[in-house]
Amino acid sequence: MNVRQAxxxxxxxxxEIAEQSFQASYALSPLDIEGIIELExxxxxxxxxxxxxxxxxxxxxxxxxxxxxxxxxxxxxxxEIRWLHVAPTERGYGVGTELFERVLTALRERMVDEIHxxxxxxxxxxxxxxxxxxxxxxxxxxxxxDERTLTVELYRNEHIEPKDEDE
Numbered sequence: 001m002n003v004r005q006a007x008x009x010x011x012x013x014x015x016e017i018a019e020q021s022f023q024a025s026y027a028l029s030p031l032d033i034e035g036i037i038e039l040e041x042x043x044x045x046x047x048x049x050x051x052x053x054x055x056x057x058x059x060x061x062x063x064x065x066x067x068x069x070x071x072x073x074x075x076x077x078x079x080e081i082r083w084l085h086v087a088p089t090e091r092g093y094g095v096g097t098e099l100f101e102r103v104l105t106a107l108r109e110r111m112v113d114e115i116h117x118x119x120x121x122x123x124x125x126x127x128x129x130x131x132x133x134x135x136x137x138x139x140x141x142x143x144x145x146d147e148r149t150l151t152v153e154l155y156r157n158e159h160i161e162p163k164d165e166d167e
Contacts (some may be wrong), residue, residue, distance in 0.1 A: 001058055001060060001095065004044070006050060006055040010046075013048060014046055014055070014057070015037060018037060018068075020087055021046070023125050026123050027122045028120075032145070035145055035148050036145045039145055049070065056070075056106070058095050058098055067086035068084075069099040073107070078112055078115065079108070079112035081107075084099060084129075086098070115154075115157060117130050117155040118154055120150055120151070120153070131155075135155035135156060137152045137153055138159070140154070
């Protein structure tokens with residue numbers, strides 16, 4: 001498996017994986033899923049975030065994209081993992097773990113003070129994934145997605161230290 005920075009040409013596959021992942025893992029209506037996809041995962045929207053954030057994709061040996069992760073540094077200087085999706089057919093093979101570990105490293109390299117992860121509260125599987133890495137649920141907040149309000153759970157790991165400037 002190869003993990004690399006996403007490019008604009010990856011947008012269609014990122015959108016496809018996100019949609020498949022929402023359908024497989026979330027107790028959301030088709031309208032809610034469509035709203036999130038149209039708001040967050042259009043080619044233009046993904047393209048605009050390539051420079052601002054950190055979007056990594058995992059490729060299989062054949063070059064097919066298996067999953068992606070998106071991290072950002074917030075205005076408060078925190079790292080935030082906003083999206084982590086793996087194609088449902090590729091789950092259980094370490095793709096999510098590899099993406100997660102790589103984005104943690106990349107965020108630490110950006111000298112963040114803390115790292116948070118967010119997941120829609122309806123995704124129990126996503127919350128359990130973060131808990132494997134000692135992330136704990138801190139709070140839930142409501143976020144707007146295409147005029148729909150959905151609850152997002154914020155996870156945080158108290159044990160991840162920011163990278164030392166001397167490293």
